[in-house]
Amino acid sequence: MTVASDNAQQGASHLYRVMRDVVQSTDDVLPGKFEITKEGIVHDMMSPGGPHEVTAAHVSRRLERVMPDELLAHNGTPDVEDVSEGILRHPDVMVIAWNDLNVEGSIDPRTVVAAIEIVSRSNPDNDWSGKLRDYPLLGIPVYAIFDPRTGTGAVFTDIHATPDGPRYATRKDFVYGEEVTVAEWTISTAGLPRYRDEDAAS
Template sequence: MSDEQRDFEAYLAMRELLPRLDAAIPGKWEITKEGITHDAATPNGPHELTVLRIRKRLEQATPNNLVAHTGVPDVEDEPKQILRRPDVMVIAEADTEGEGAFDPRSLLAAIEVVSISNPENDWVSKMRDYPAMGIPVYVIVDPRTGSGSVLTDIHTTPTGPRYATRKDFVYGETVTIADWTIPTDNLPRYA
């Protein structure tokens, strides 16, 4: 068996394990190139309220054929062996039909609200995984600092695809996400 086949078999085993982990241990489980990652904290009030407000603001700003989707299903790039669960995904409603995980190339944007227990997941590994999956816009909202970043313009580098453009913002500013703008005022901060 080749190394690639062995890696793929390991990925399938991890993917099979996720539902059991979800049922047994609170938190959010995802698969990265390094293996299974766990955000141990159950999302707290400020995290969930931030997700809700961003979702509502995006749905007001986007055309009717698009949705700001939260929850399941996952976003999976099986050939790259990556399975992620963005907090908010902007996607055409038609692309949400059907069974199974969303194709990451159907997402117009992924928005993550940084968790208290595992901020490196959002700021480091998703910054690597989302451009590799072909997600054109990645937005990080960080309630720890009251700031965030919008990352765009995927380009090739010697270590793999990366976002070429990063626009930082602080809460209270209007942010452009792809073709839409939303306010970031009244987003809760972590205490």
Template sequence: MSIDAATFARLREIADQLPQVPGIGAIEIADGQIVMMMSPVKRHEYAIFRLARQLNAQLPDTHSGYIAYAGADLEDSGLGRLRRPDLMVFPEATLRGEGPALLPQEVLLVVEIVSKSNPENDYENKVRDYAAMGIPHYLLVDPRDGTGIVHSEPKYASREKFTFGDQVTVGPWTIDTSELMTYGPGTT
């Protein structure tokens, strides 16, 4: 569901004014609502670190000047979406630019690490949103069961499933998923 530009602008203004709340990792806007995301667990962050390291080692050869980076927002005001992917690949120079968020046309890859608390968001809503934004590749990693899916254009019609331990091709990059860990007991 898309929302009109004025409604999105108002939601964005409210989201930007929300105070920092302990345990809240990020704020997103989707389906006309502000969504407060829980702070991730250590193994979630470890997966991001390992994936970023692998991608950043390959990017000089495939896309000079690009980085794999966690911690930036992704905004599509036309769709009424503000997302905070766990990891994105985009030109490093965009971090020096104006504006609060990256634009979809700047991003080659988004990565989401599935949480135990809300897996449907990554498997359904974000697949829909990232495809609509035109992001060429979406890597979905699920530490709950040690699996994942590589979504590729057009509109993520290509979906390649994998199991932790596989060598996975994501666009021009190869990811060694043996470096990833499943969630331990008691993680959320």
């Protein structure tokens, strides 16, 4: 049984490396964002700019106004990655210490204070389902979702063990216009943009 288990782990590791190579080869060639989950590669067709990027920028700036100087609300590269779990994700905004960001390659997800996602129109299940499953598995203690489709969102905290693996135990919903607390910091959601019917997928 040990040999079979080792072979299975080696096979999973090989498959993950293949998927990671595919993702890296498409980064600057195809539009959108590519990530790796337990189910395989996820492709989120995002257009630059628009409510998605504006929301990420607003949330980042508002958080940095109230956070201590040693932290930042980063909305650029790199990815967060756990090779042992076979997961590579790219939060729209991550709260992280400057020292923990100052590394070569992907970020250790267990150094991320909070992950924030802006729901895209092209693949909302990626944020509301896939990342809601993956982020507690990666040990990210706080996960906040802002949804420009509905003008609502939620903050998930308190990772606990379940038969299906680690999950968030606490969910706090909010409506745009209210204040929302992400980890230890409270920001306004007033004035965040919404998707319009004529918007392209973003």
